[in-house]
Amino acid sequence: MSPTPQERRAARHQLGTDTGAARRGPSAGRKKPITVDAIIATAFGIVETEGYEALTMRRVATALETGPSSLYAHVVNKEDLDELLIGRLCAGIELPEPDPARWREQIIGVCTGLRDQYLRYPGISRAAFAAAPSNRDTLRVSEGMLAILLAGGVAPQVAAWAIDSLMLYVNAYSLEVSLVNRRLGRGDGWVVSRDELLRRFAALPDTFPHTKRYAAELTAGTTHDRFDFTLGLMVDGLPGAR
Incomplete structure (x- = not known):
């Protein structure tokens, strides 16, 4: 049985790595795979240009040209995405x-x-x-x-x-x-x-x-x-x- 999103989230905390998976659906093979890093980068781009209020899982999915369900294979929910974004910013602190x-x-x-x-x-x-x-x-x-x-x-x-x-x-x-x-x-x-x-x-x-x-x-x-x-x-x- 494939690991649940919560299990993948726990694995991220243990390993600190992105366990990316290939893109599913009709766009498979034509676009870059959807990974945690791709989701984070896209979310930052939305916040930078439109503000944090515009950030939703659906908005990120649209920017990645996929559906929200594809994101949930990597990110548990919006709160999980928030945690990833703050963590990425904290990683840049000396x-x-x-x-x-x-x-x-x-x-x-x-x-x-x-x-x-x-x-x-x-x-x-x-x-x-x-x-x-x-x-x-x-x-x-x-x-x-x-x-x-x-x-x-x-x-x-x-x-x-x-x-x-x-x-x-x-x-x-x-x-x-x-x-x-x-x-x-x-x-x-x-x-x-x-x-x-x-x-x-x-x-x-x-x-x-x-x-x-x-x-x-x-x-x-x-x-x-x-x-x-x-x-x-x-x-x-x-x-x-x-």
Whole structure:
């Protein structure tokens, strides 16, 4: 009996390889075989050009000129595809050798690298929410982050929860930036410039004294400036760190 998709998924976690199969149906022999790698590459292309919201199993199947049932021979469902996509992005993260003297810089560097990977594909960080880290490439990043934090003197339990918090912030930040960029791209009036925001703050009634007085501070900096600031707060607040 042929292995089920779930069994093939388990085999991927064990072997880390693509057990591709030949294309079935009338197009067999005329097109490249459908493999996990082909599905992943096609999914990334859809997200890059159309956004994560457009990614469905049917959309991937259409792009591959096949039916959704052909995909299920390799990918269990959309959640499995999401896990594969995040794992592939995590595979591109460089992990440094933990250095007790540079652990703070190193952990922020890993988070920044993950952010940059997510921002390449609009909205894809949504796939990382509520997902158990079982993919080996994803676990490789959390393993590297854990090693860095432990080298910095952070207690194991604190380090474990810190990784959850840092990844959650990176995911949320990347999703927000993607949503804002999408609105800007379509000329959505809900996204306003800093100058416009300053004018709106200045026009507020006196019941908002602090907002009016510190409007410059409230609107200062780029989105990445705020990202760096927040990561610094999170890392510096870890108890027991060197």
